[in-house]
Amino acid sequence: xxNKRKMLEIxxxxxxxxxxxxxxxxxxxxxLHILSLMGIYVxxxxxxxxxxxNTGLLDLGFIAFYAIGAYSAALLxxxxxxxxxxxxxxxxxxxFFRFLLGKPLMRLRGDYLAIxxxxxxxxxxxxxxxxxxxxxxxxxxxxVGERIQPIKLFTFTFTQELHYFYLILFFTVGSIFAIRRVExxxxxxxxxxxxxxETAAEVSGINTSDIKLFSFVTSSIFAAIAGVIYxxxxxxxxxxxxxxxxxxxxxxxxxxxxxxxxxxxxxxxVLLVGTPEFLRVTLGGEFVLYRMxxxxxxxxxxxxxxxxxxxxxxxxxxxxxxxx
Amino acid sequence: xxxxxxxxxxxxxxxxxxxxxxxxxxxGVLLMINFAHSEIFMAGAFFGFFLLISFSxxxxxxxxxxxxxxxxxxxxxxxxxxxxxxxxxFAYRPLRKASRLTPLISAIGVSIFLQNLFMLVVSPQAKxxxxxxxxxxxxxxxxxVNSLQIFIITISILLMVVLNYFIKQTKLGxxxxxxxxxxxxxxLMGINTNSVISLVFFIGAGLGGxxxxxxxxxxxxxxxxxxxxxxxxxxxxxxxxxxGNIPGAMIGGYLLxxxxxLGCAYISxxxxxVFAFIILILVLIIKPxxxxxxxxxxxx
Numbered sequence: 001x002x003n004k005r006k007m008l009e010i011x012x013x014x015x016x017x018x019x020x021x022x023x024x025x026x027x028x029x030x031x032l033h034i035l036s037l038m039g040i041y042v043x044x045x046x047x048x049x050x051x052x053x054n055t056g057l058l059d060l061g062f063i064a065f066y067a068i069g070a071y072s073a074a075l076l077x078x079x080x081x082x083x084x085x086x087x088x089x090x091x092x093x094x095x096f097f098r099f100l101l102g103k104p105l106m107r108l109r110g111d112y113l114a115i116x117x118x119x120x121x122x123x124x125x126x127x128x129x130x131x132x133x134x135x136x137x138x139x140x141x142x143x144v145g146e147r148i149q150p151i152k153l154f155t156f157t158f159t160q161e162l163h164y165f166y167l168i169l170f171f172t173v174g175s176i177f178a179i180r181r182v183e184x185x186x187x188x189x190x191x192x193x194x195x196x197x198e199t200a201a202e203v204s205g206i207n208t209s210d211i212k213l214f215s216f217v218t219s220s221i222f223a224a225i226a227g228v229i230y231x232x233x234x235x236x237x238x239x240x241x242x243x244x245x246x247x248x249x250x251x252x253x254x255x256x257x258x259x260x261x262x263x264x265x266x267x268x269x270v271l272l273v274g275t276p277e278f279l280r281v282t283l284g285g286e287f288v289l290y291r292m293x294x295x296x297x298x299x300x301x302x303x304x305x306x307x308x309x310x311x312x313x314x315x316x317x318x319x320x321x322x323x324x
Numbered sequence: 325x326x327x328x329x330x331x332x333x334x335x336x337x338x339x340x341x342x343x344x345x346x347x348x349x350x351x352g353v354l355l356m357i358n359f360a361h362s363e364i365f366m367a368g369a370f371f372g373f374f375l376l377i378s379f380s381x382x383x384x385x386x387x388x389x390x391x392x393x394x395x396x397x398x399x400x401x402x403x404x405x406x407x408x409x410x411x412x413x414f415a416y417r418p419l420r421k422a423s424r425l426t427p428l429i430s431a432i433g434v435s436i437f438l439q440n441l442f443m444l445v446v447s448p449q450a451k452x453x454x455x456x457x458x459x460x461x462x463x464x465x466x467x468x469v470n471s472l473q474i475f476i477i478t479i480s481i482l483l484m485v486v487l488n489y490f491i492k493q494t495k496l497g498x499x500x501x502x503x504x505x506x507x508x509x510x511x512l513m514g515i516n517t518n519s520v521i522s523l524v525f526f527i528g529a530g531l532g533g534x535x536x537x538x539x540x541x542x543x544x545x546x547x548x549x550x551x552x553x554x555x556x557x558x559x560x561x562x563x564x565x566x567x568g569n570i571p572g573a574m575i576g577g578y579l580l581x582x583x584x585x586l587g588c589a590y591i592s593x594x595x596x597x598v599f600a601f602i603i604l605i606l607v608l609i610i611k612p613x614x615x616x617x618x619x620x621x622x623x624x
Contacts, residue, residue, distance in 0.1 A: 052425075056425075058425055058428065104609045105609070108608060108609075108612065111356070111357050111424065111428065112608055112612060114357075114428065115357070115559065115563070115604065115608070116604070116605050116608050116609075118556070119556075119601040119602075119604045119605050120601075120605065122556070122597070122598075122601050123598055123601045123602065123605075126595065126597055126598050126601075127598070130594045130595060244552065245436075248432055248436075251429070251432075252429070252432070255425070255429050289444060290440075290444070292436055292439075292440040293437060293440040293441060293444065295436060296433045296434065296435070296436030296437030296438075296439075296440060297433070297437050298433075299429060299430070299432065299433030299436065300414075300415050300430050300433040300434055300437070303419065303426050303429050303430045303433065304415075304418045304419060304430065307419070307422050307423075307426045
């Protein structure tokens with residue numbers, strides 16, 4: 001049965017596809033590129049939102065797992081493996097590291113967790129930067145683009161920007177549906193319970209450290225997918241793309257857009273990735289200089305006047321209403 | 325060789341400790357990580373830079389090295405202190421009752437703002453820090469120490485002694501300690517906690533500003549994005565000593581400085597910045613309260 005909401009969603013996806021198609025016909029590669037980039041960020045933010053927005057664990061090193069996913073994909077693809085084999089392997093590798101980090105961390109709360117994840121993010125970047133033998137250091141892995149196997153789906157080969165756009169869109173939309181299922185499941189409700197009051201959740205019989213670890217590890221799947229697609233799409237990877245500020249940027253998208261709300265965080269991506277790029281095209285180079293300055297100021301103002309984000313989560317109010 | 329590394333470690337450690345005091349004092353009263361502290365430190369370095377440059381063209385000050393340095397430190401300390409108060413007033417105070425996540429986001433916003441402001445106003449390139457006095461080497465047996473290191477070690481110890489006296493012996497210091505142990509009760513006892521919090525930000529930011537100048541003098545160059553790495557190392561020092569604990573921050577600073585120098589010398593200098601992070605993660609996992617810290621009650 002299609003209700004209004006579902007129809008709206010399908011219409012939205014169709015509109016995005018049509019826009020992308022026309023952008024492609026008109027040779028507007030740059031706009032198409034930005035749309036794809038936004039798709040990658042949506043994937044990342046979906047994962048991060050599961051940790052920050054749903055479970056209430058502040059993670060300032062999420063970009064590390066994007067990096068691990070991307071680097072494993074790049075290294076595997078040099079060996080000549082195809083995308084469909086690299087994808088699950090990279091997800092496993094990323095999840096493994098996430099588990100390794102998460103297991104001892106689940107006792108920590110709030111700020112402490114934020115700092116440890118930050119530390120891990122920086123360690124990852126510094127290791128990628130210095131382990132020349134494996135990663136070719138700060139220069140990044142060159143020639144991935146040439147040595148990479150193009151993605152094949154049955155007999156179809158991905159070659160153009162538009163093909164990658166559809167691939168990204170497919171994974172993004174798929175992830176959104178998957179995450180919505182999780183959010184409405186028993187586990188999803190446990191996430192929110194932990195975010196709202198960890199002690200109360202524990203008393204109610206939720207195994208909080210297991211659930212937190214589950215949220216923590218599951219979130220890295222999306223980072224890994226984003227990393228693998230990014231490498232195949234761009235064909236290059238270097239530690240420079242995975243700085244602390246990228247992590248912060250992701251956190252800002254989640255918090256400013258509206259923690260815990262899928263529509264909100266997607267809006268956060270459009271706001272923080274899309275708008276600056278489109279403004280740069282329309283306003284020219286001058287704007288770039290002031291972009292981050294304005295951005296920092298906006299963050300403070302928004303957090304003070306609208307701490308719940310631009311499009312806040314409706315869940316709590318909804319649940320209260322439905323009780324009556 | 326090992327003594328040499330110890331001297332380097334203590335020099336750096338003193339700087340880390342000065343910055344760490346800012347983190348730990350703010351955490352003591354507000355239970356929040358002041359992420360913008362690293363940018364205050366960077367601002368201090370630039371204030372010192374501009375002051376010292378302009379002093380060298382004032383005839384009255386030109387030949388008086390002592391007065392130049394004293395004025396540079398005092399003015400720069402006051403400026404960063406005021407910056408700290410402004411940040412607290414506008415970015416943190418409205419959020420005092422909010423969830424713990426929001427002040428952190430606000431702090432990151434301030435940090436991004438300040439970094440980009442300095443990048444636009446000063447320049448994205450590194451600036452060479454003026455050489456204030458000629459660096460002389462002193463030989464004590466196998467040990468060689470230069471005048472700059474002696475200067476930095478002396479300044480950092482002096483400041484910490486003064487701070488310790490202020491916190492332990494004066495009325496205002498008592499007010500800070502009272503507010504730090506319980507804001508509400510302190511307010512009921514007639515302490516103006518808002519002023520105390522402002523004072524804490526002033527002192528913390530001021531010490532961070534001085535640390536900025538010391539780093540500029542030690543390494544000879546400063547940059548708009550230098551704050552992050554020192555900030556995170558100083559934070560590690562604060563956690564290592566026990567966050568919220570003032571003597572802890574000092575011990576943590578020196579310990580981190582020495583460990584880092586030894587790690588650089590005997591393990592690998594390429595991974596210089598990794599040591600701090602590994603220490604940070606290990607401390608938080610094994611003993612989150614640090615060396616001197618007590619278990620802090622979770623703020624609800």
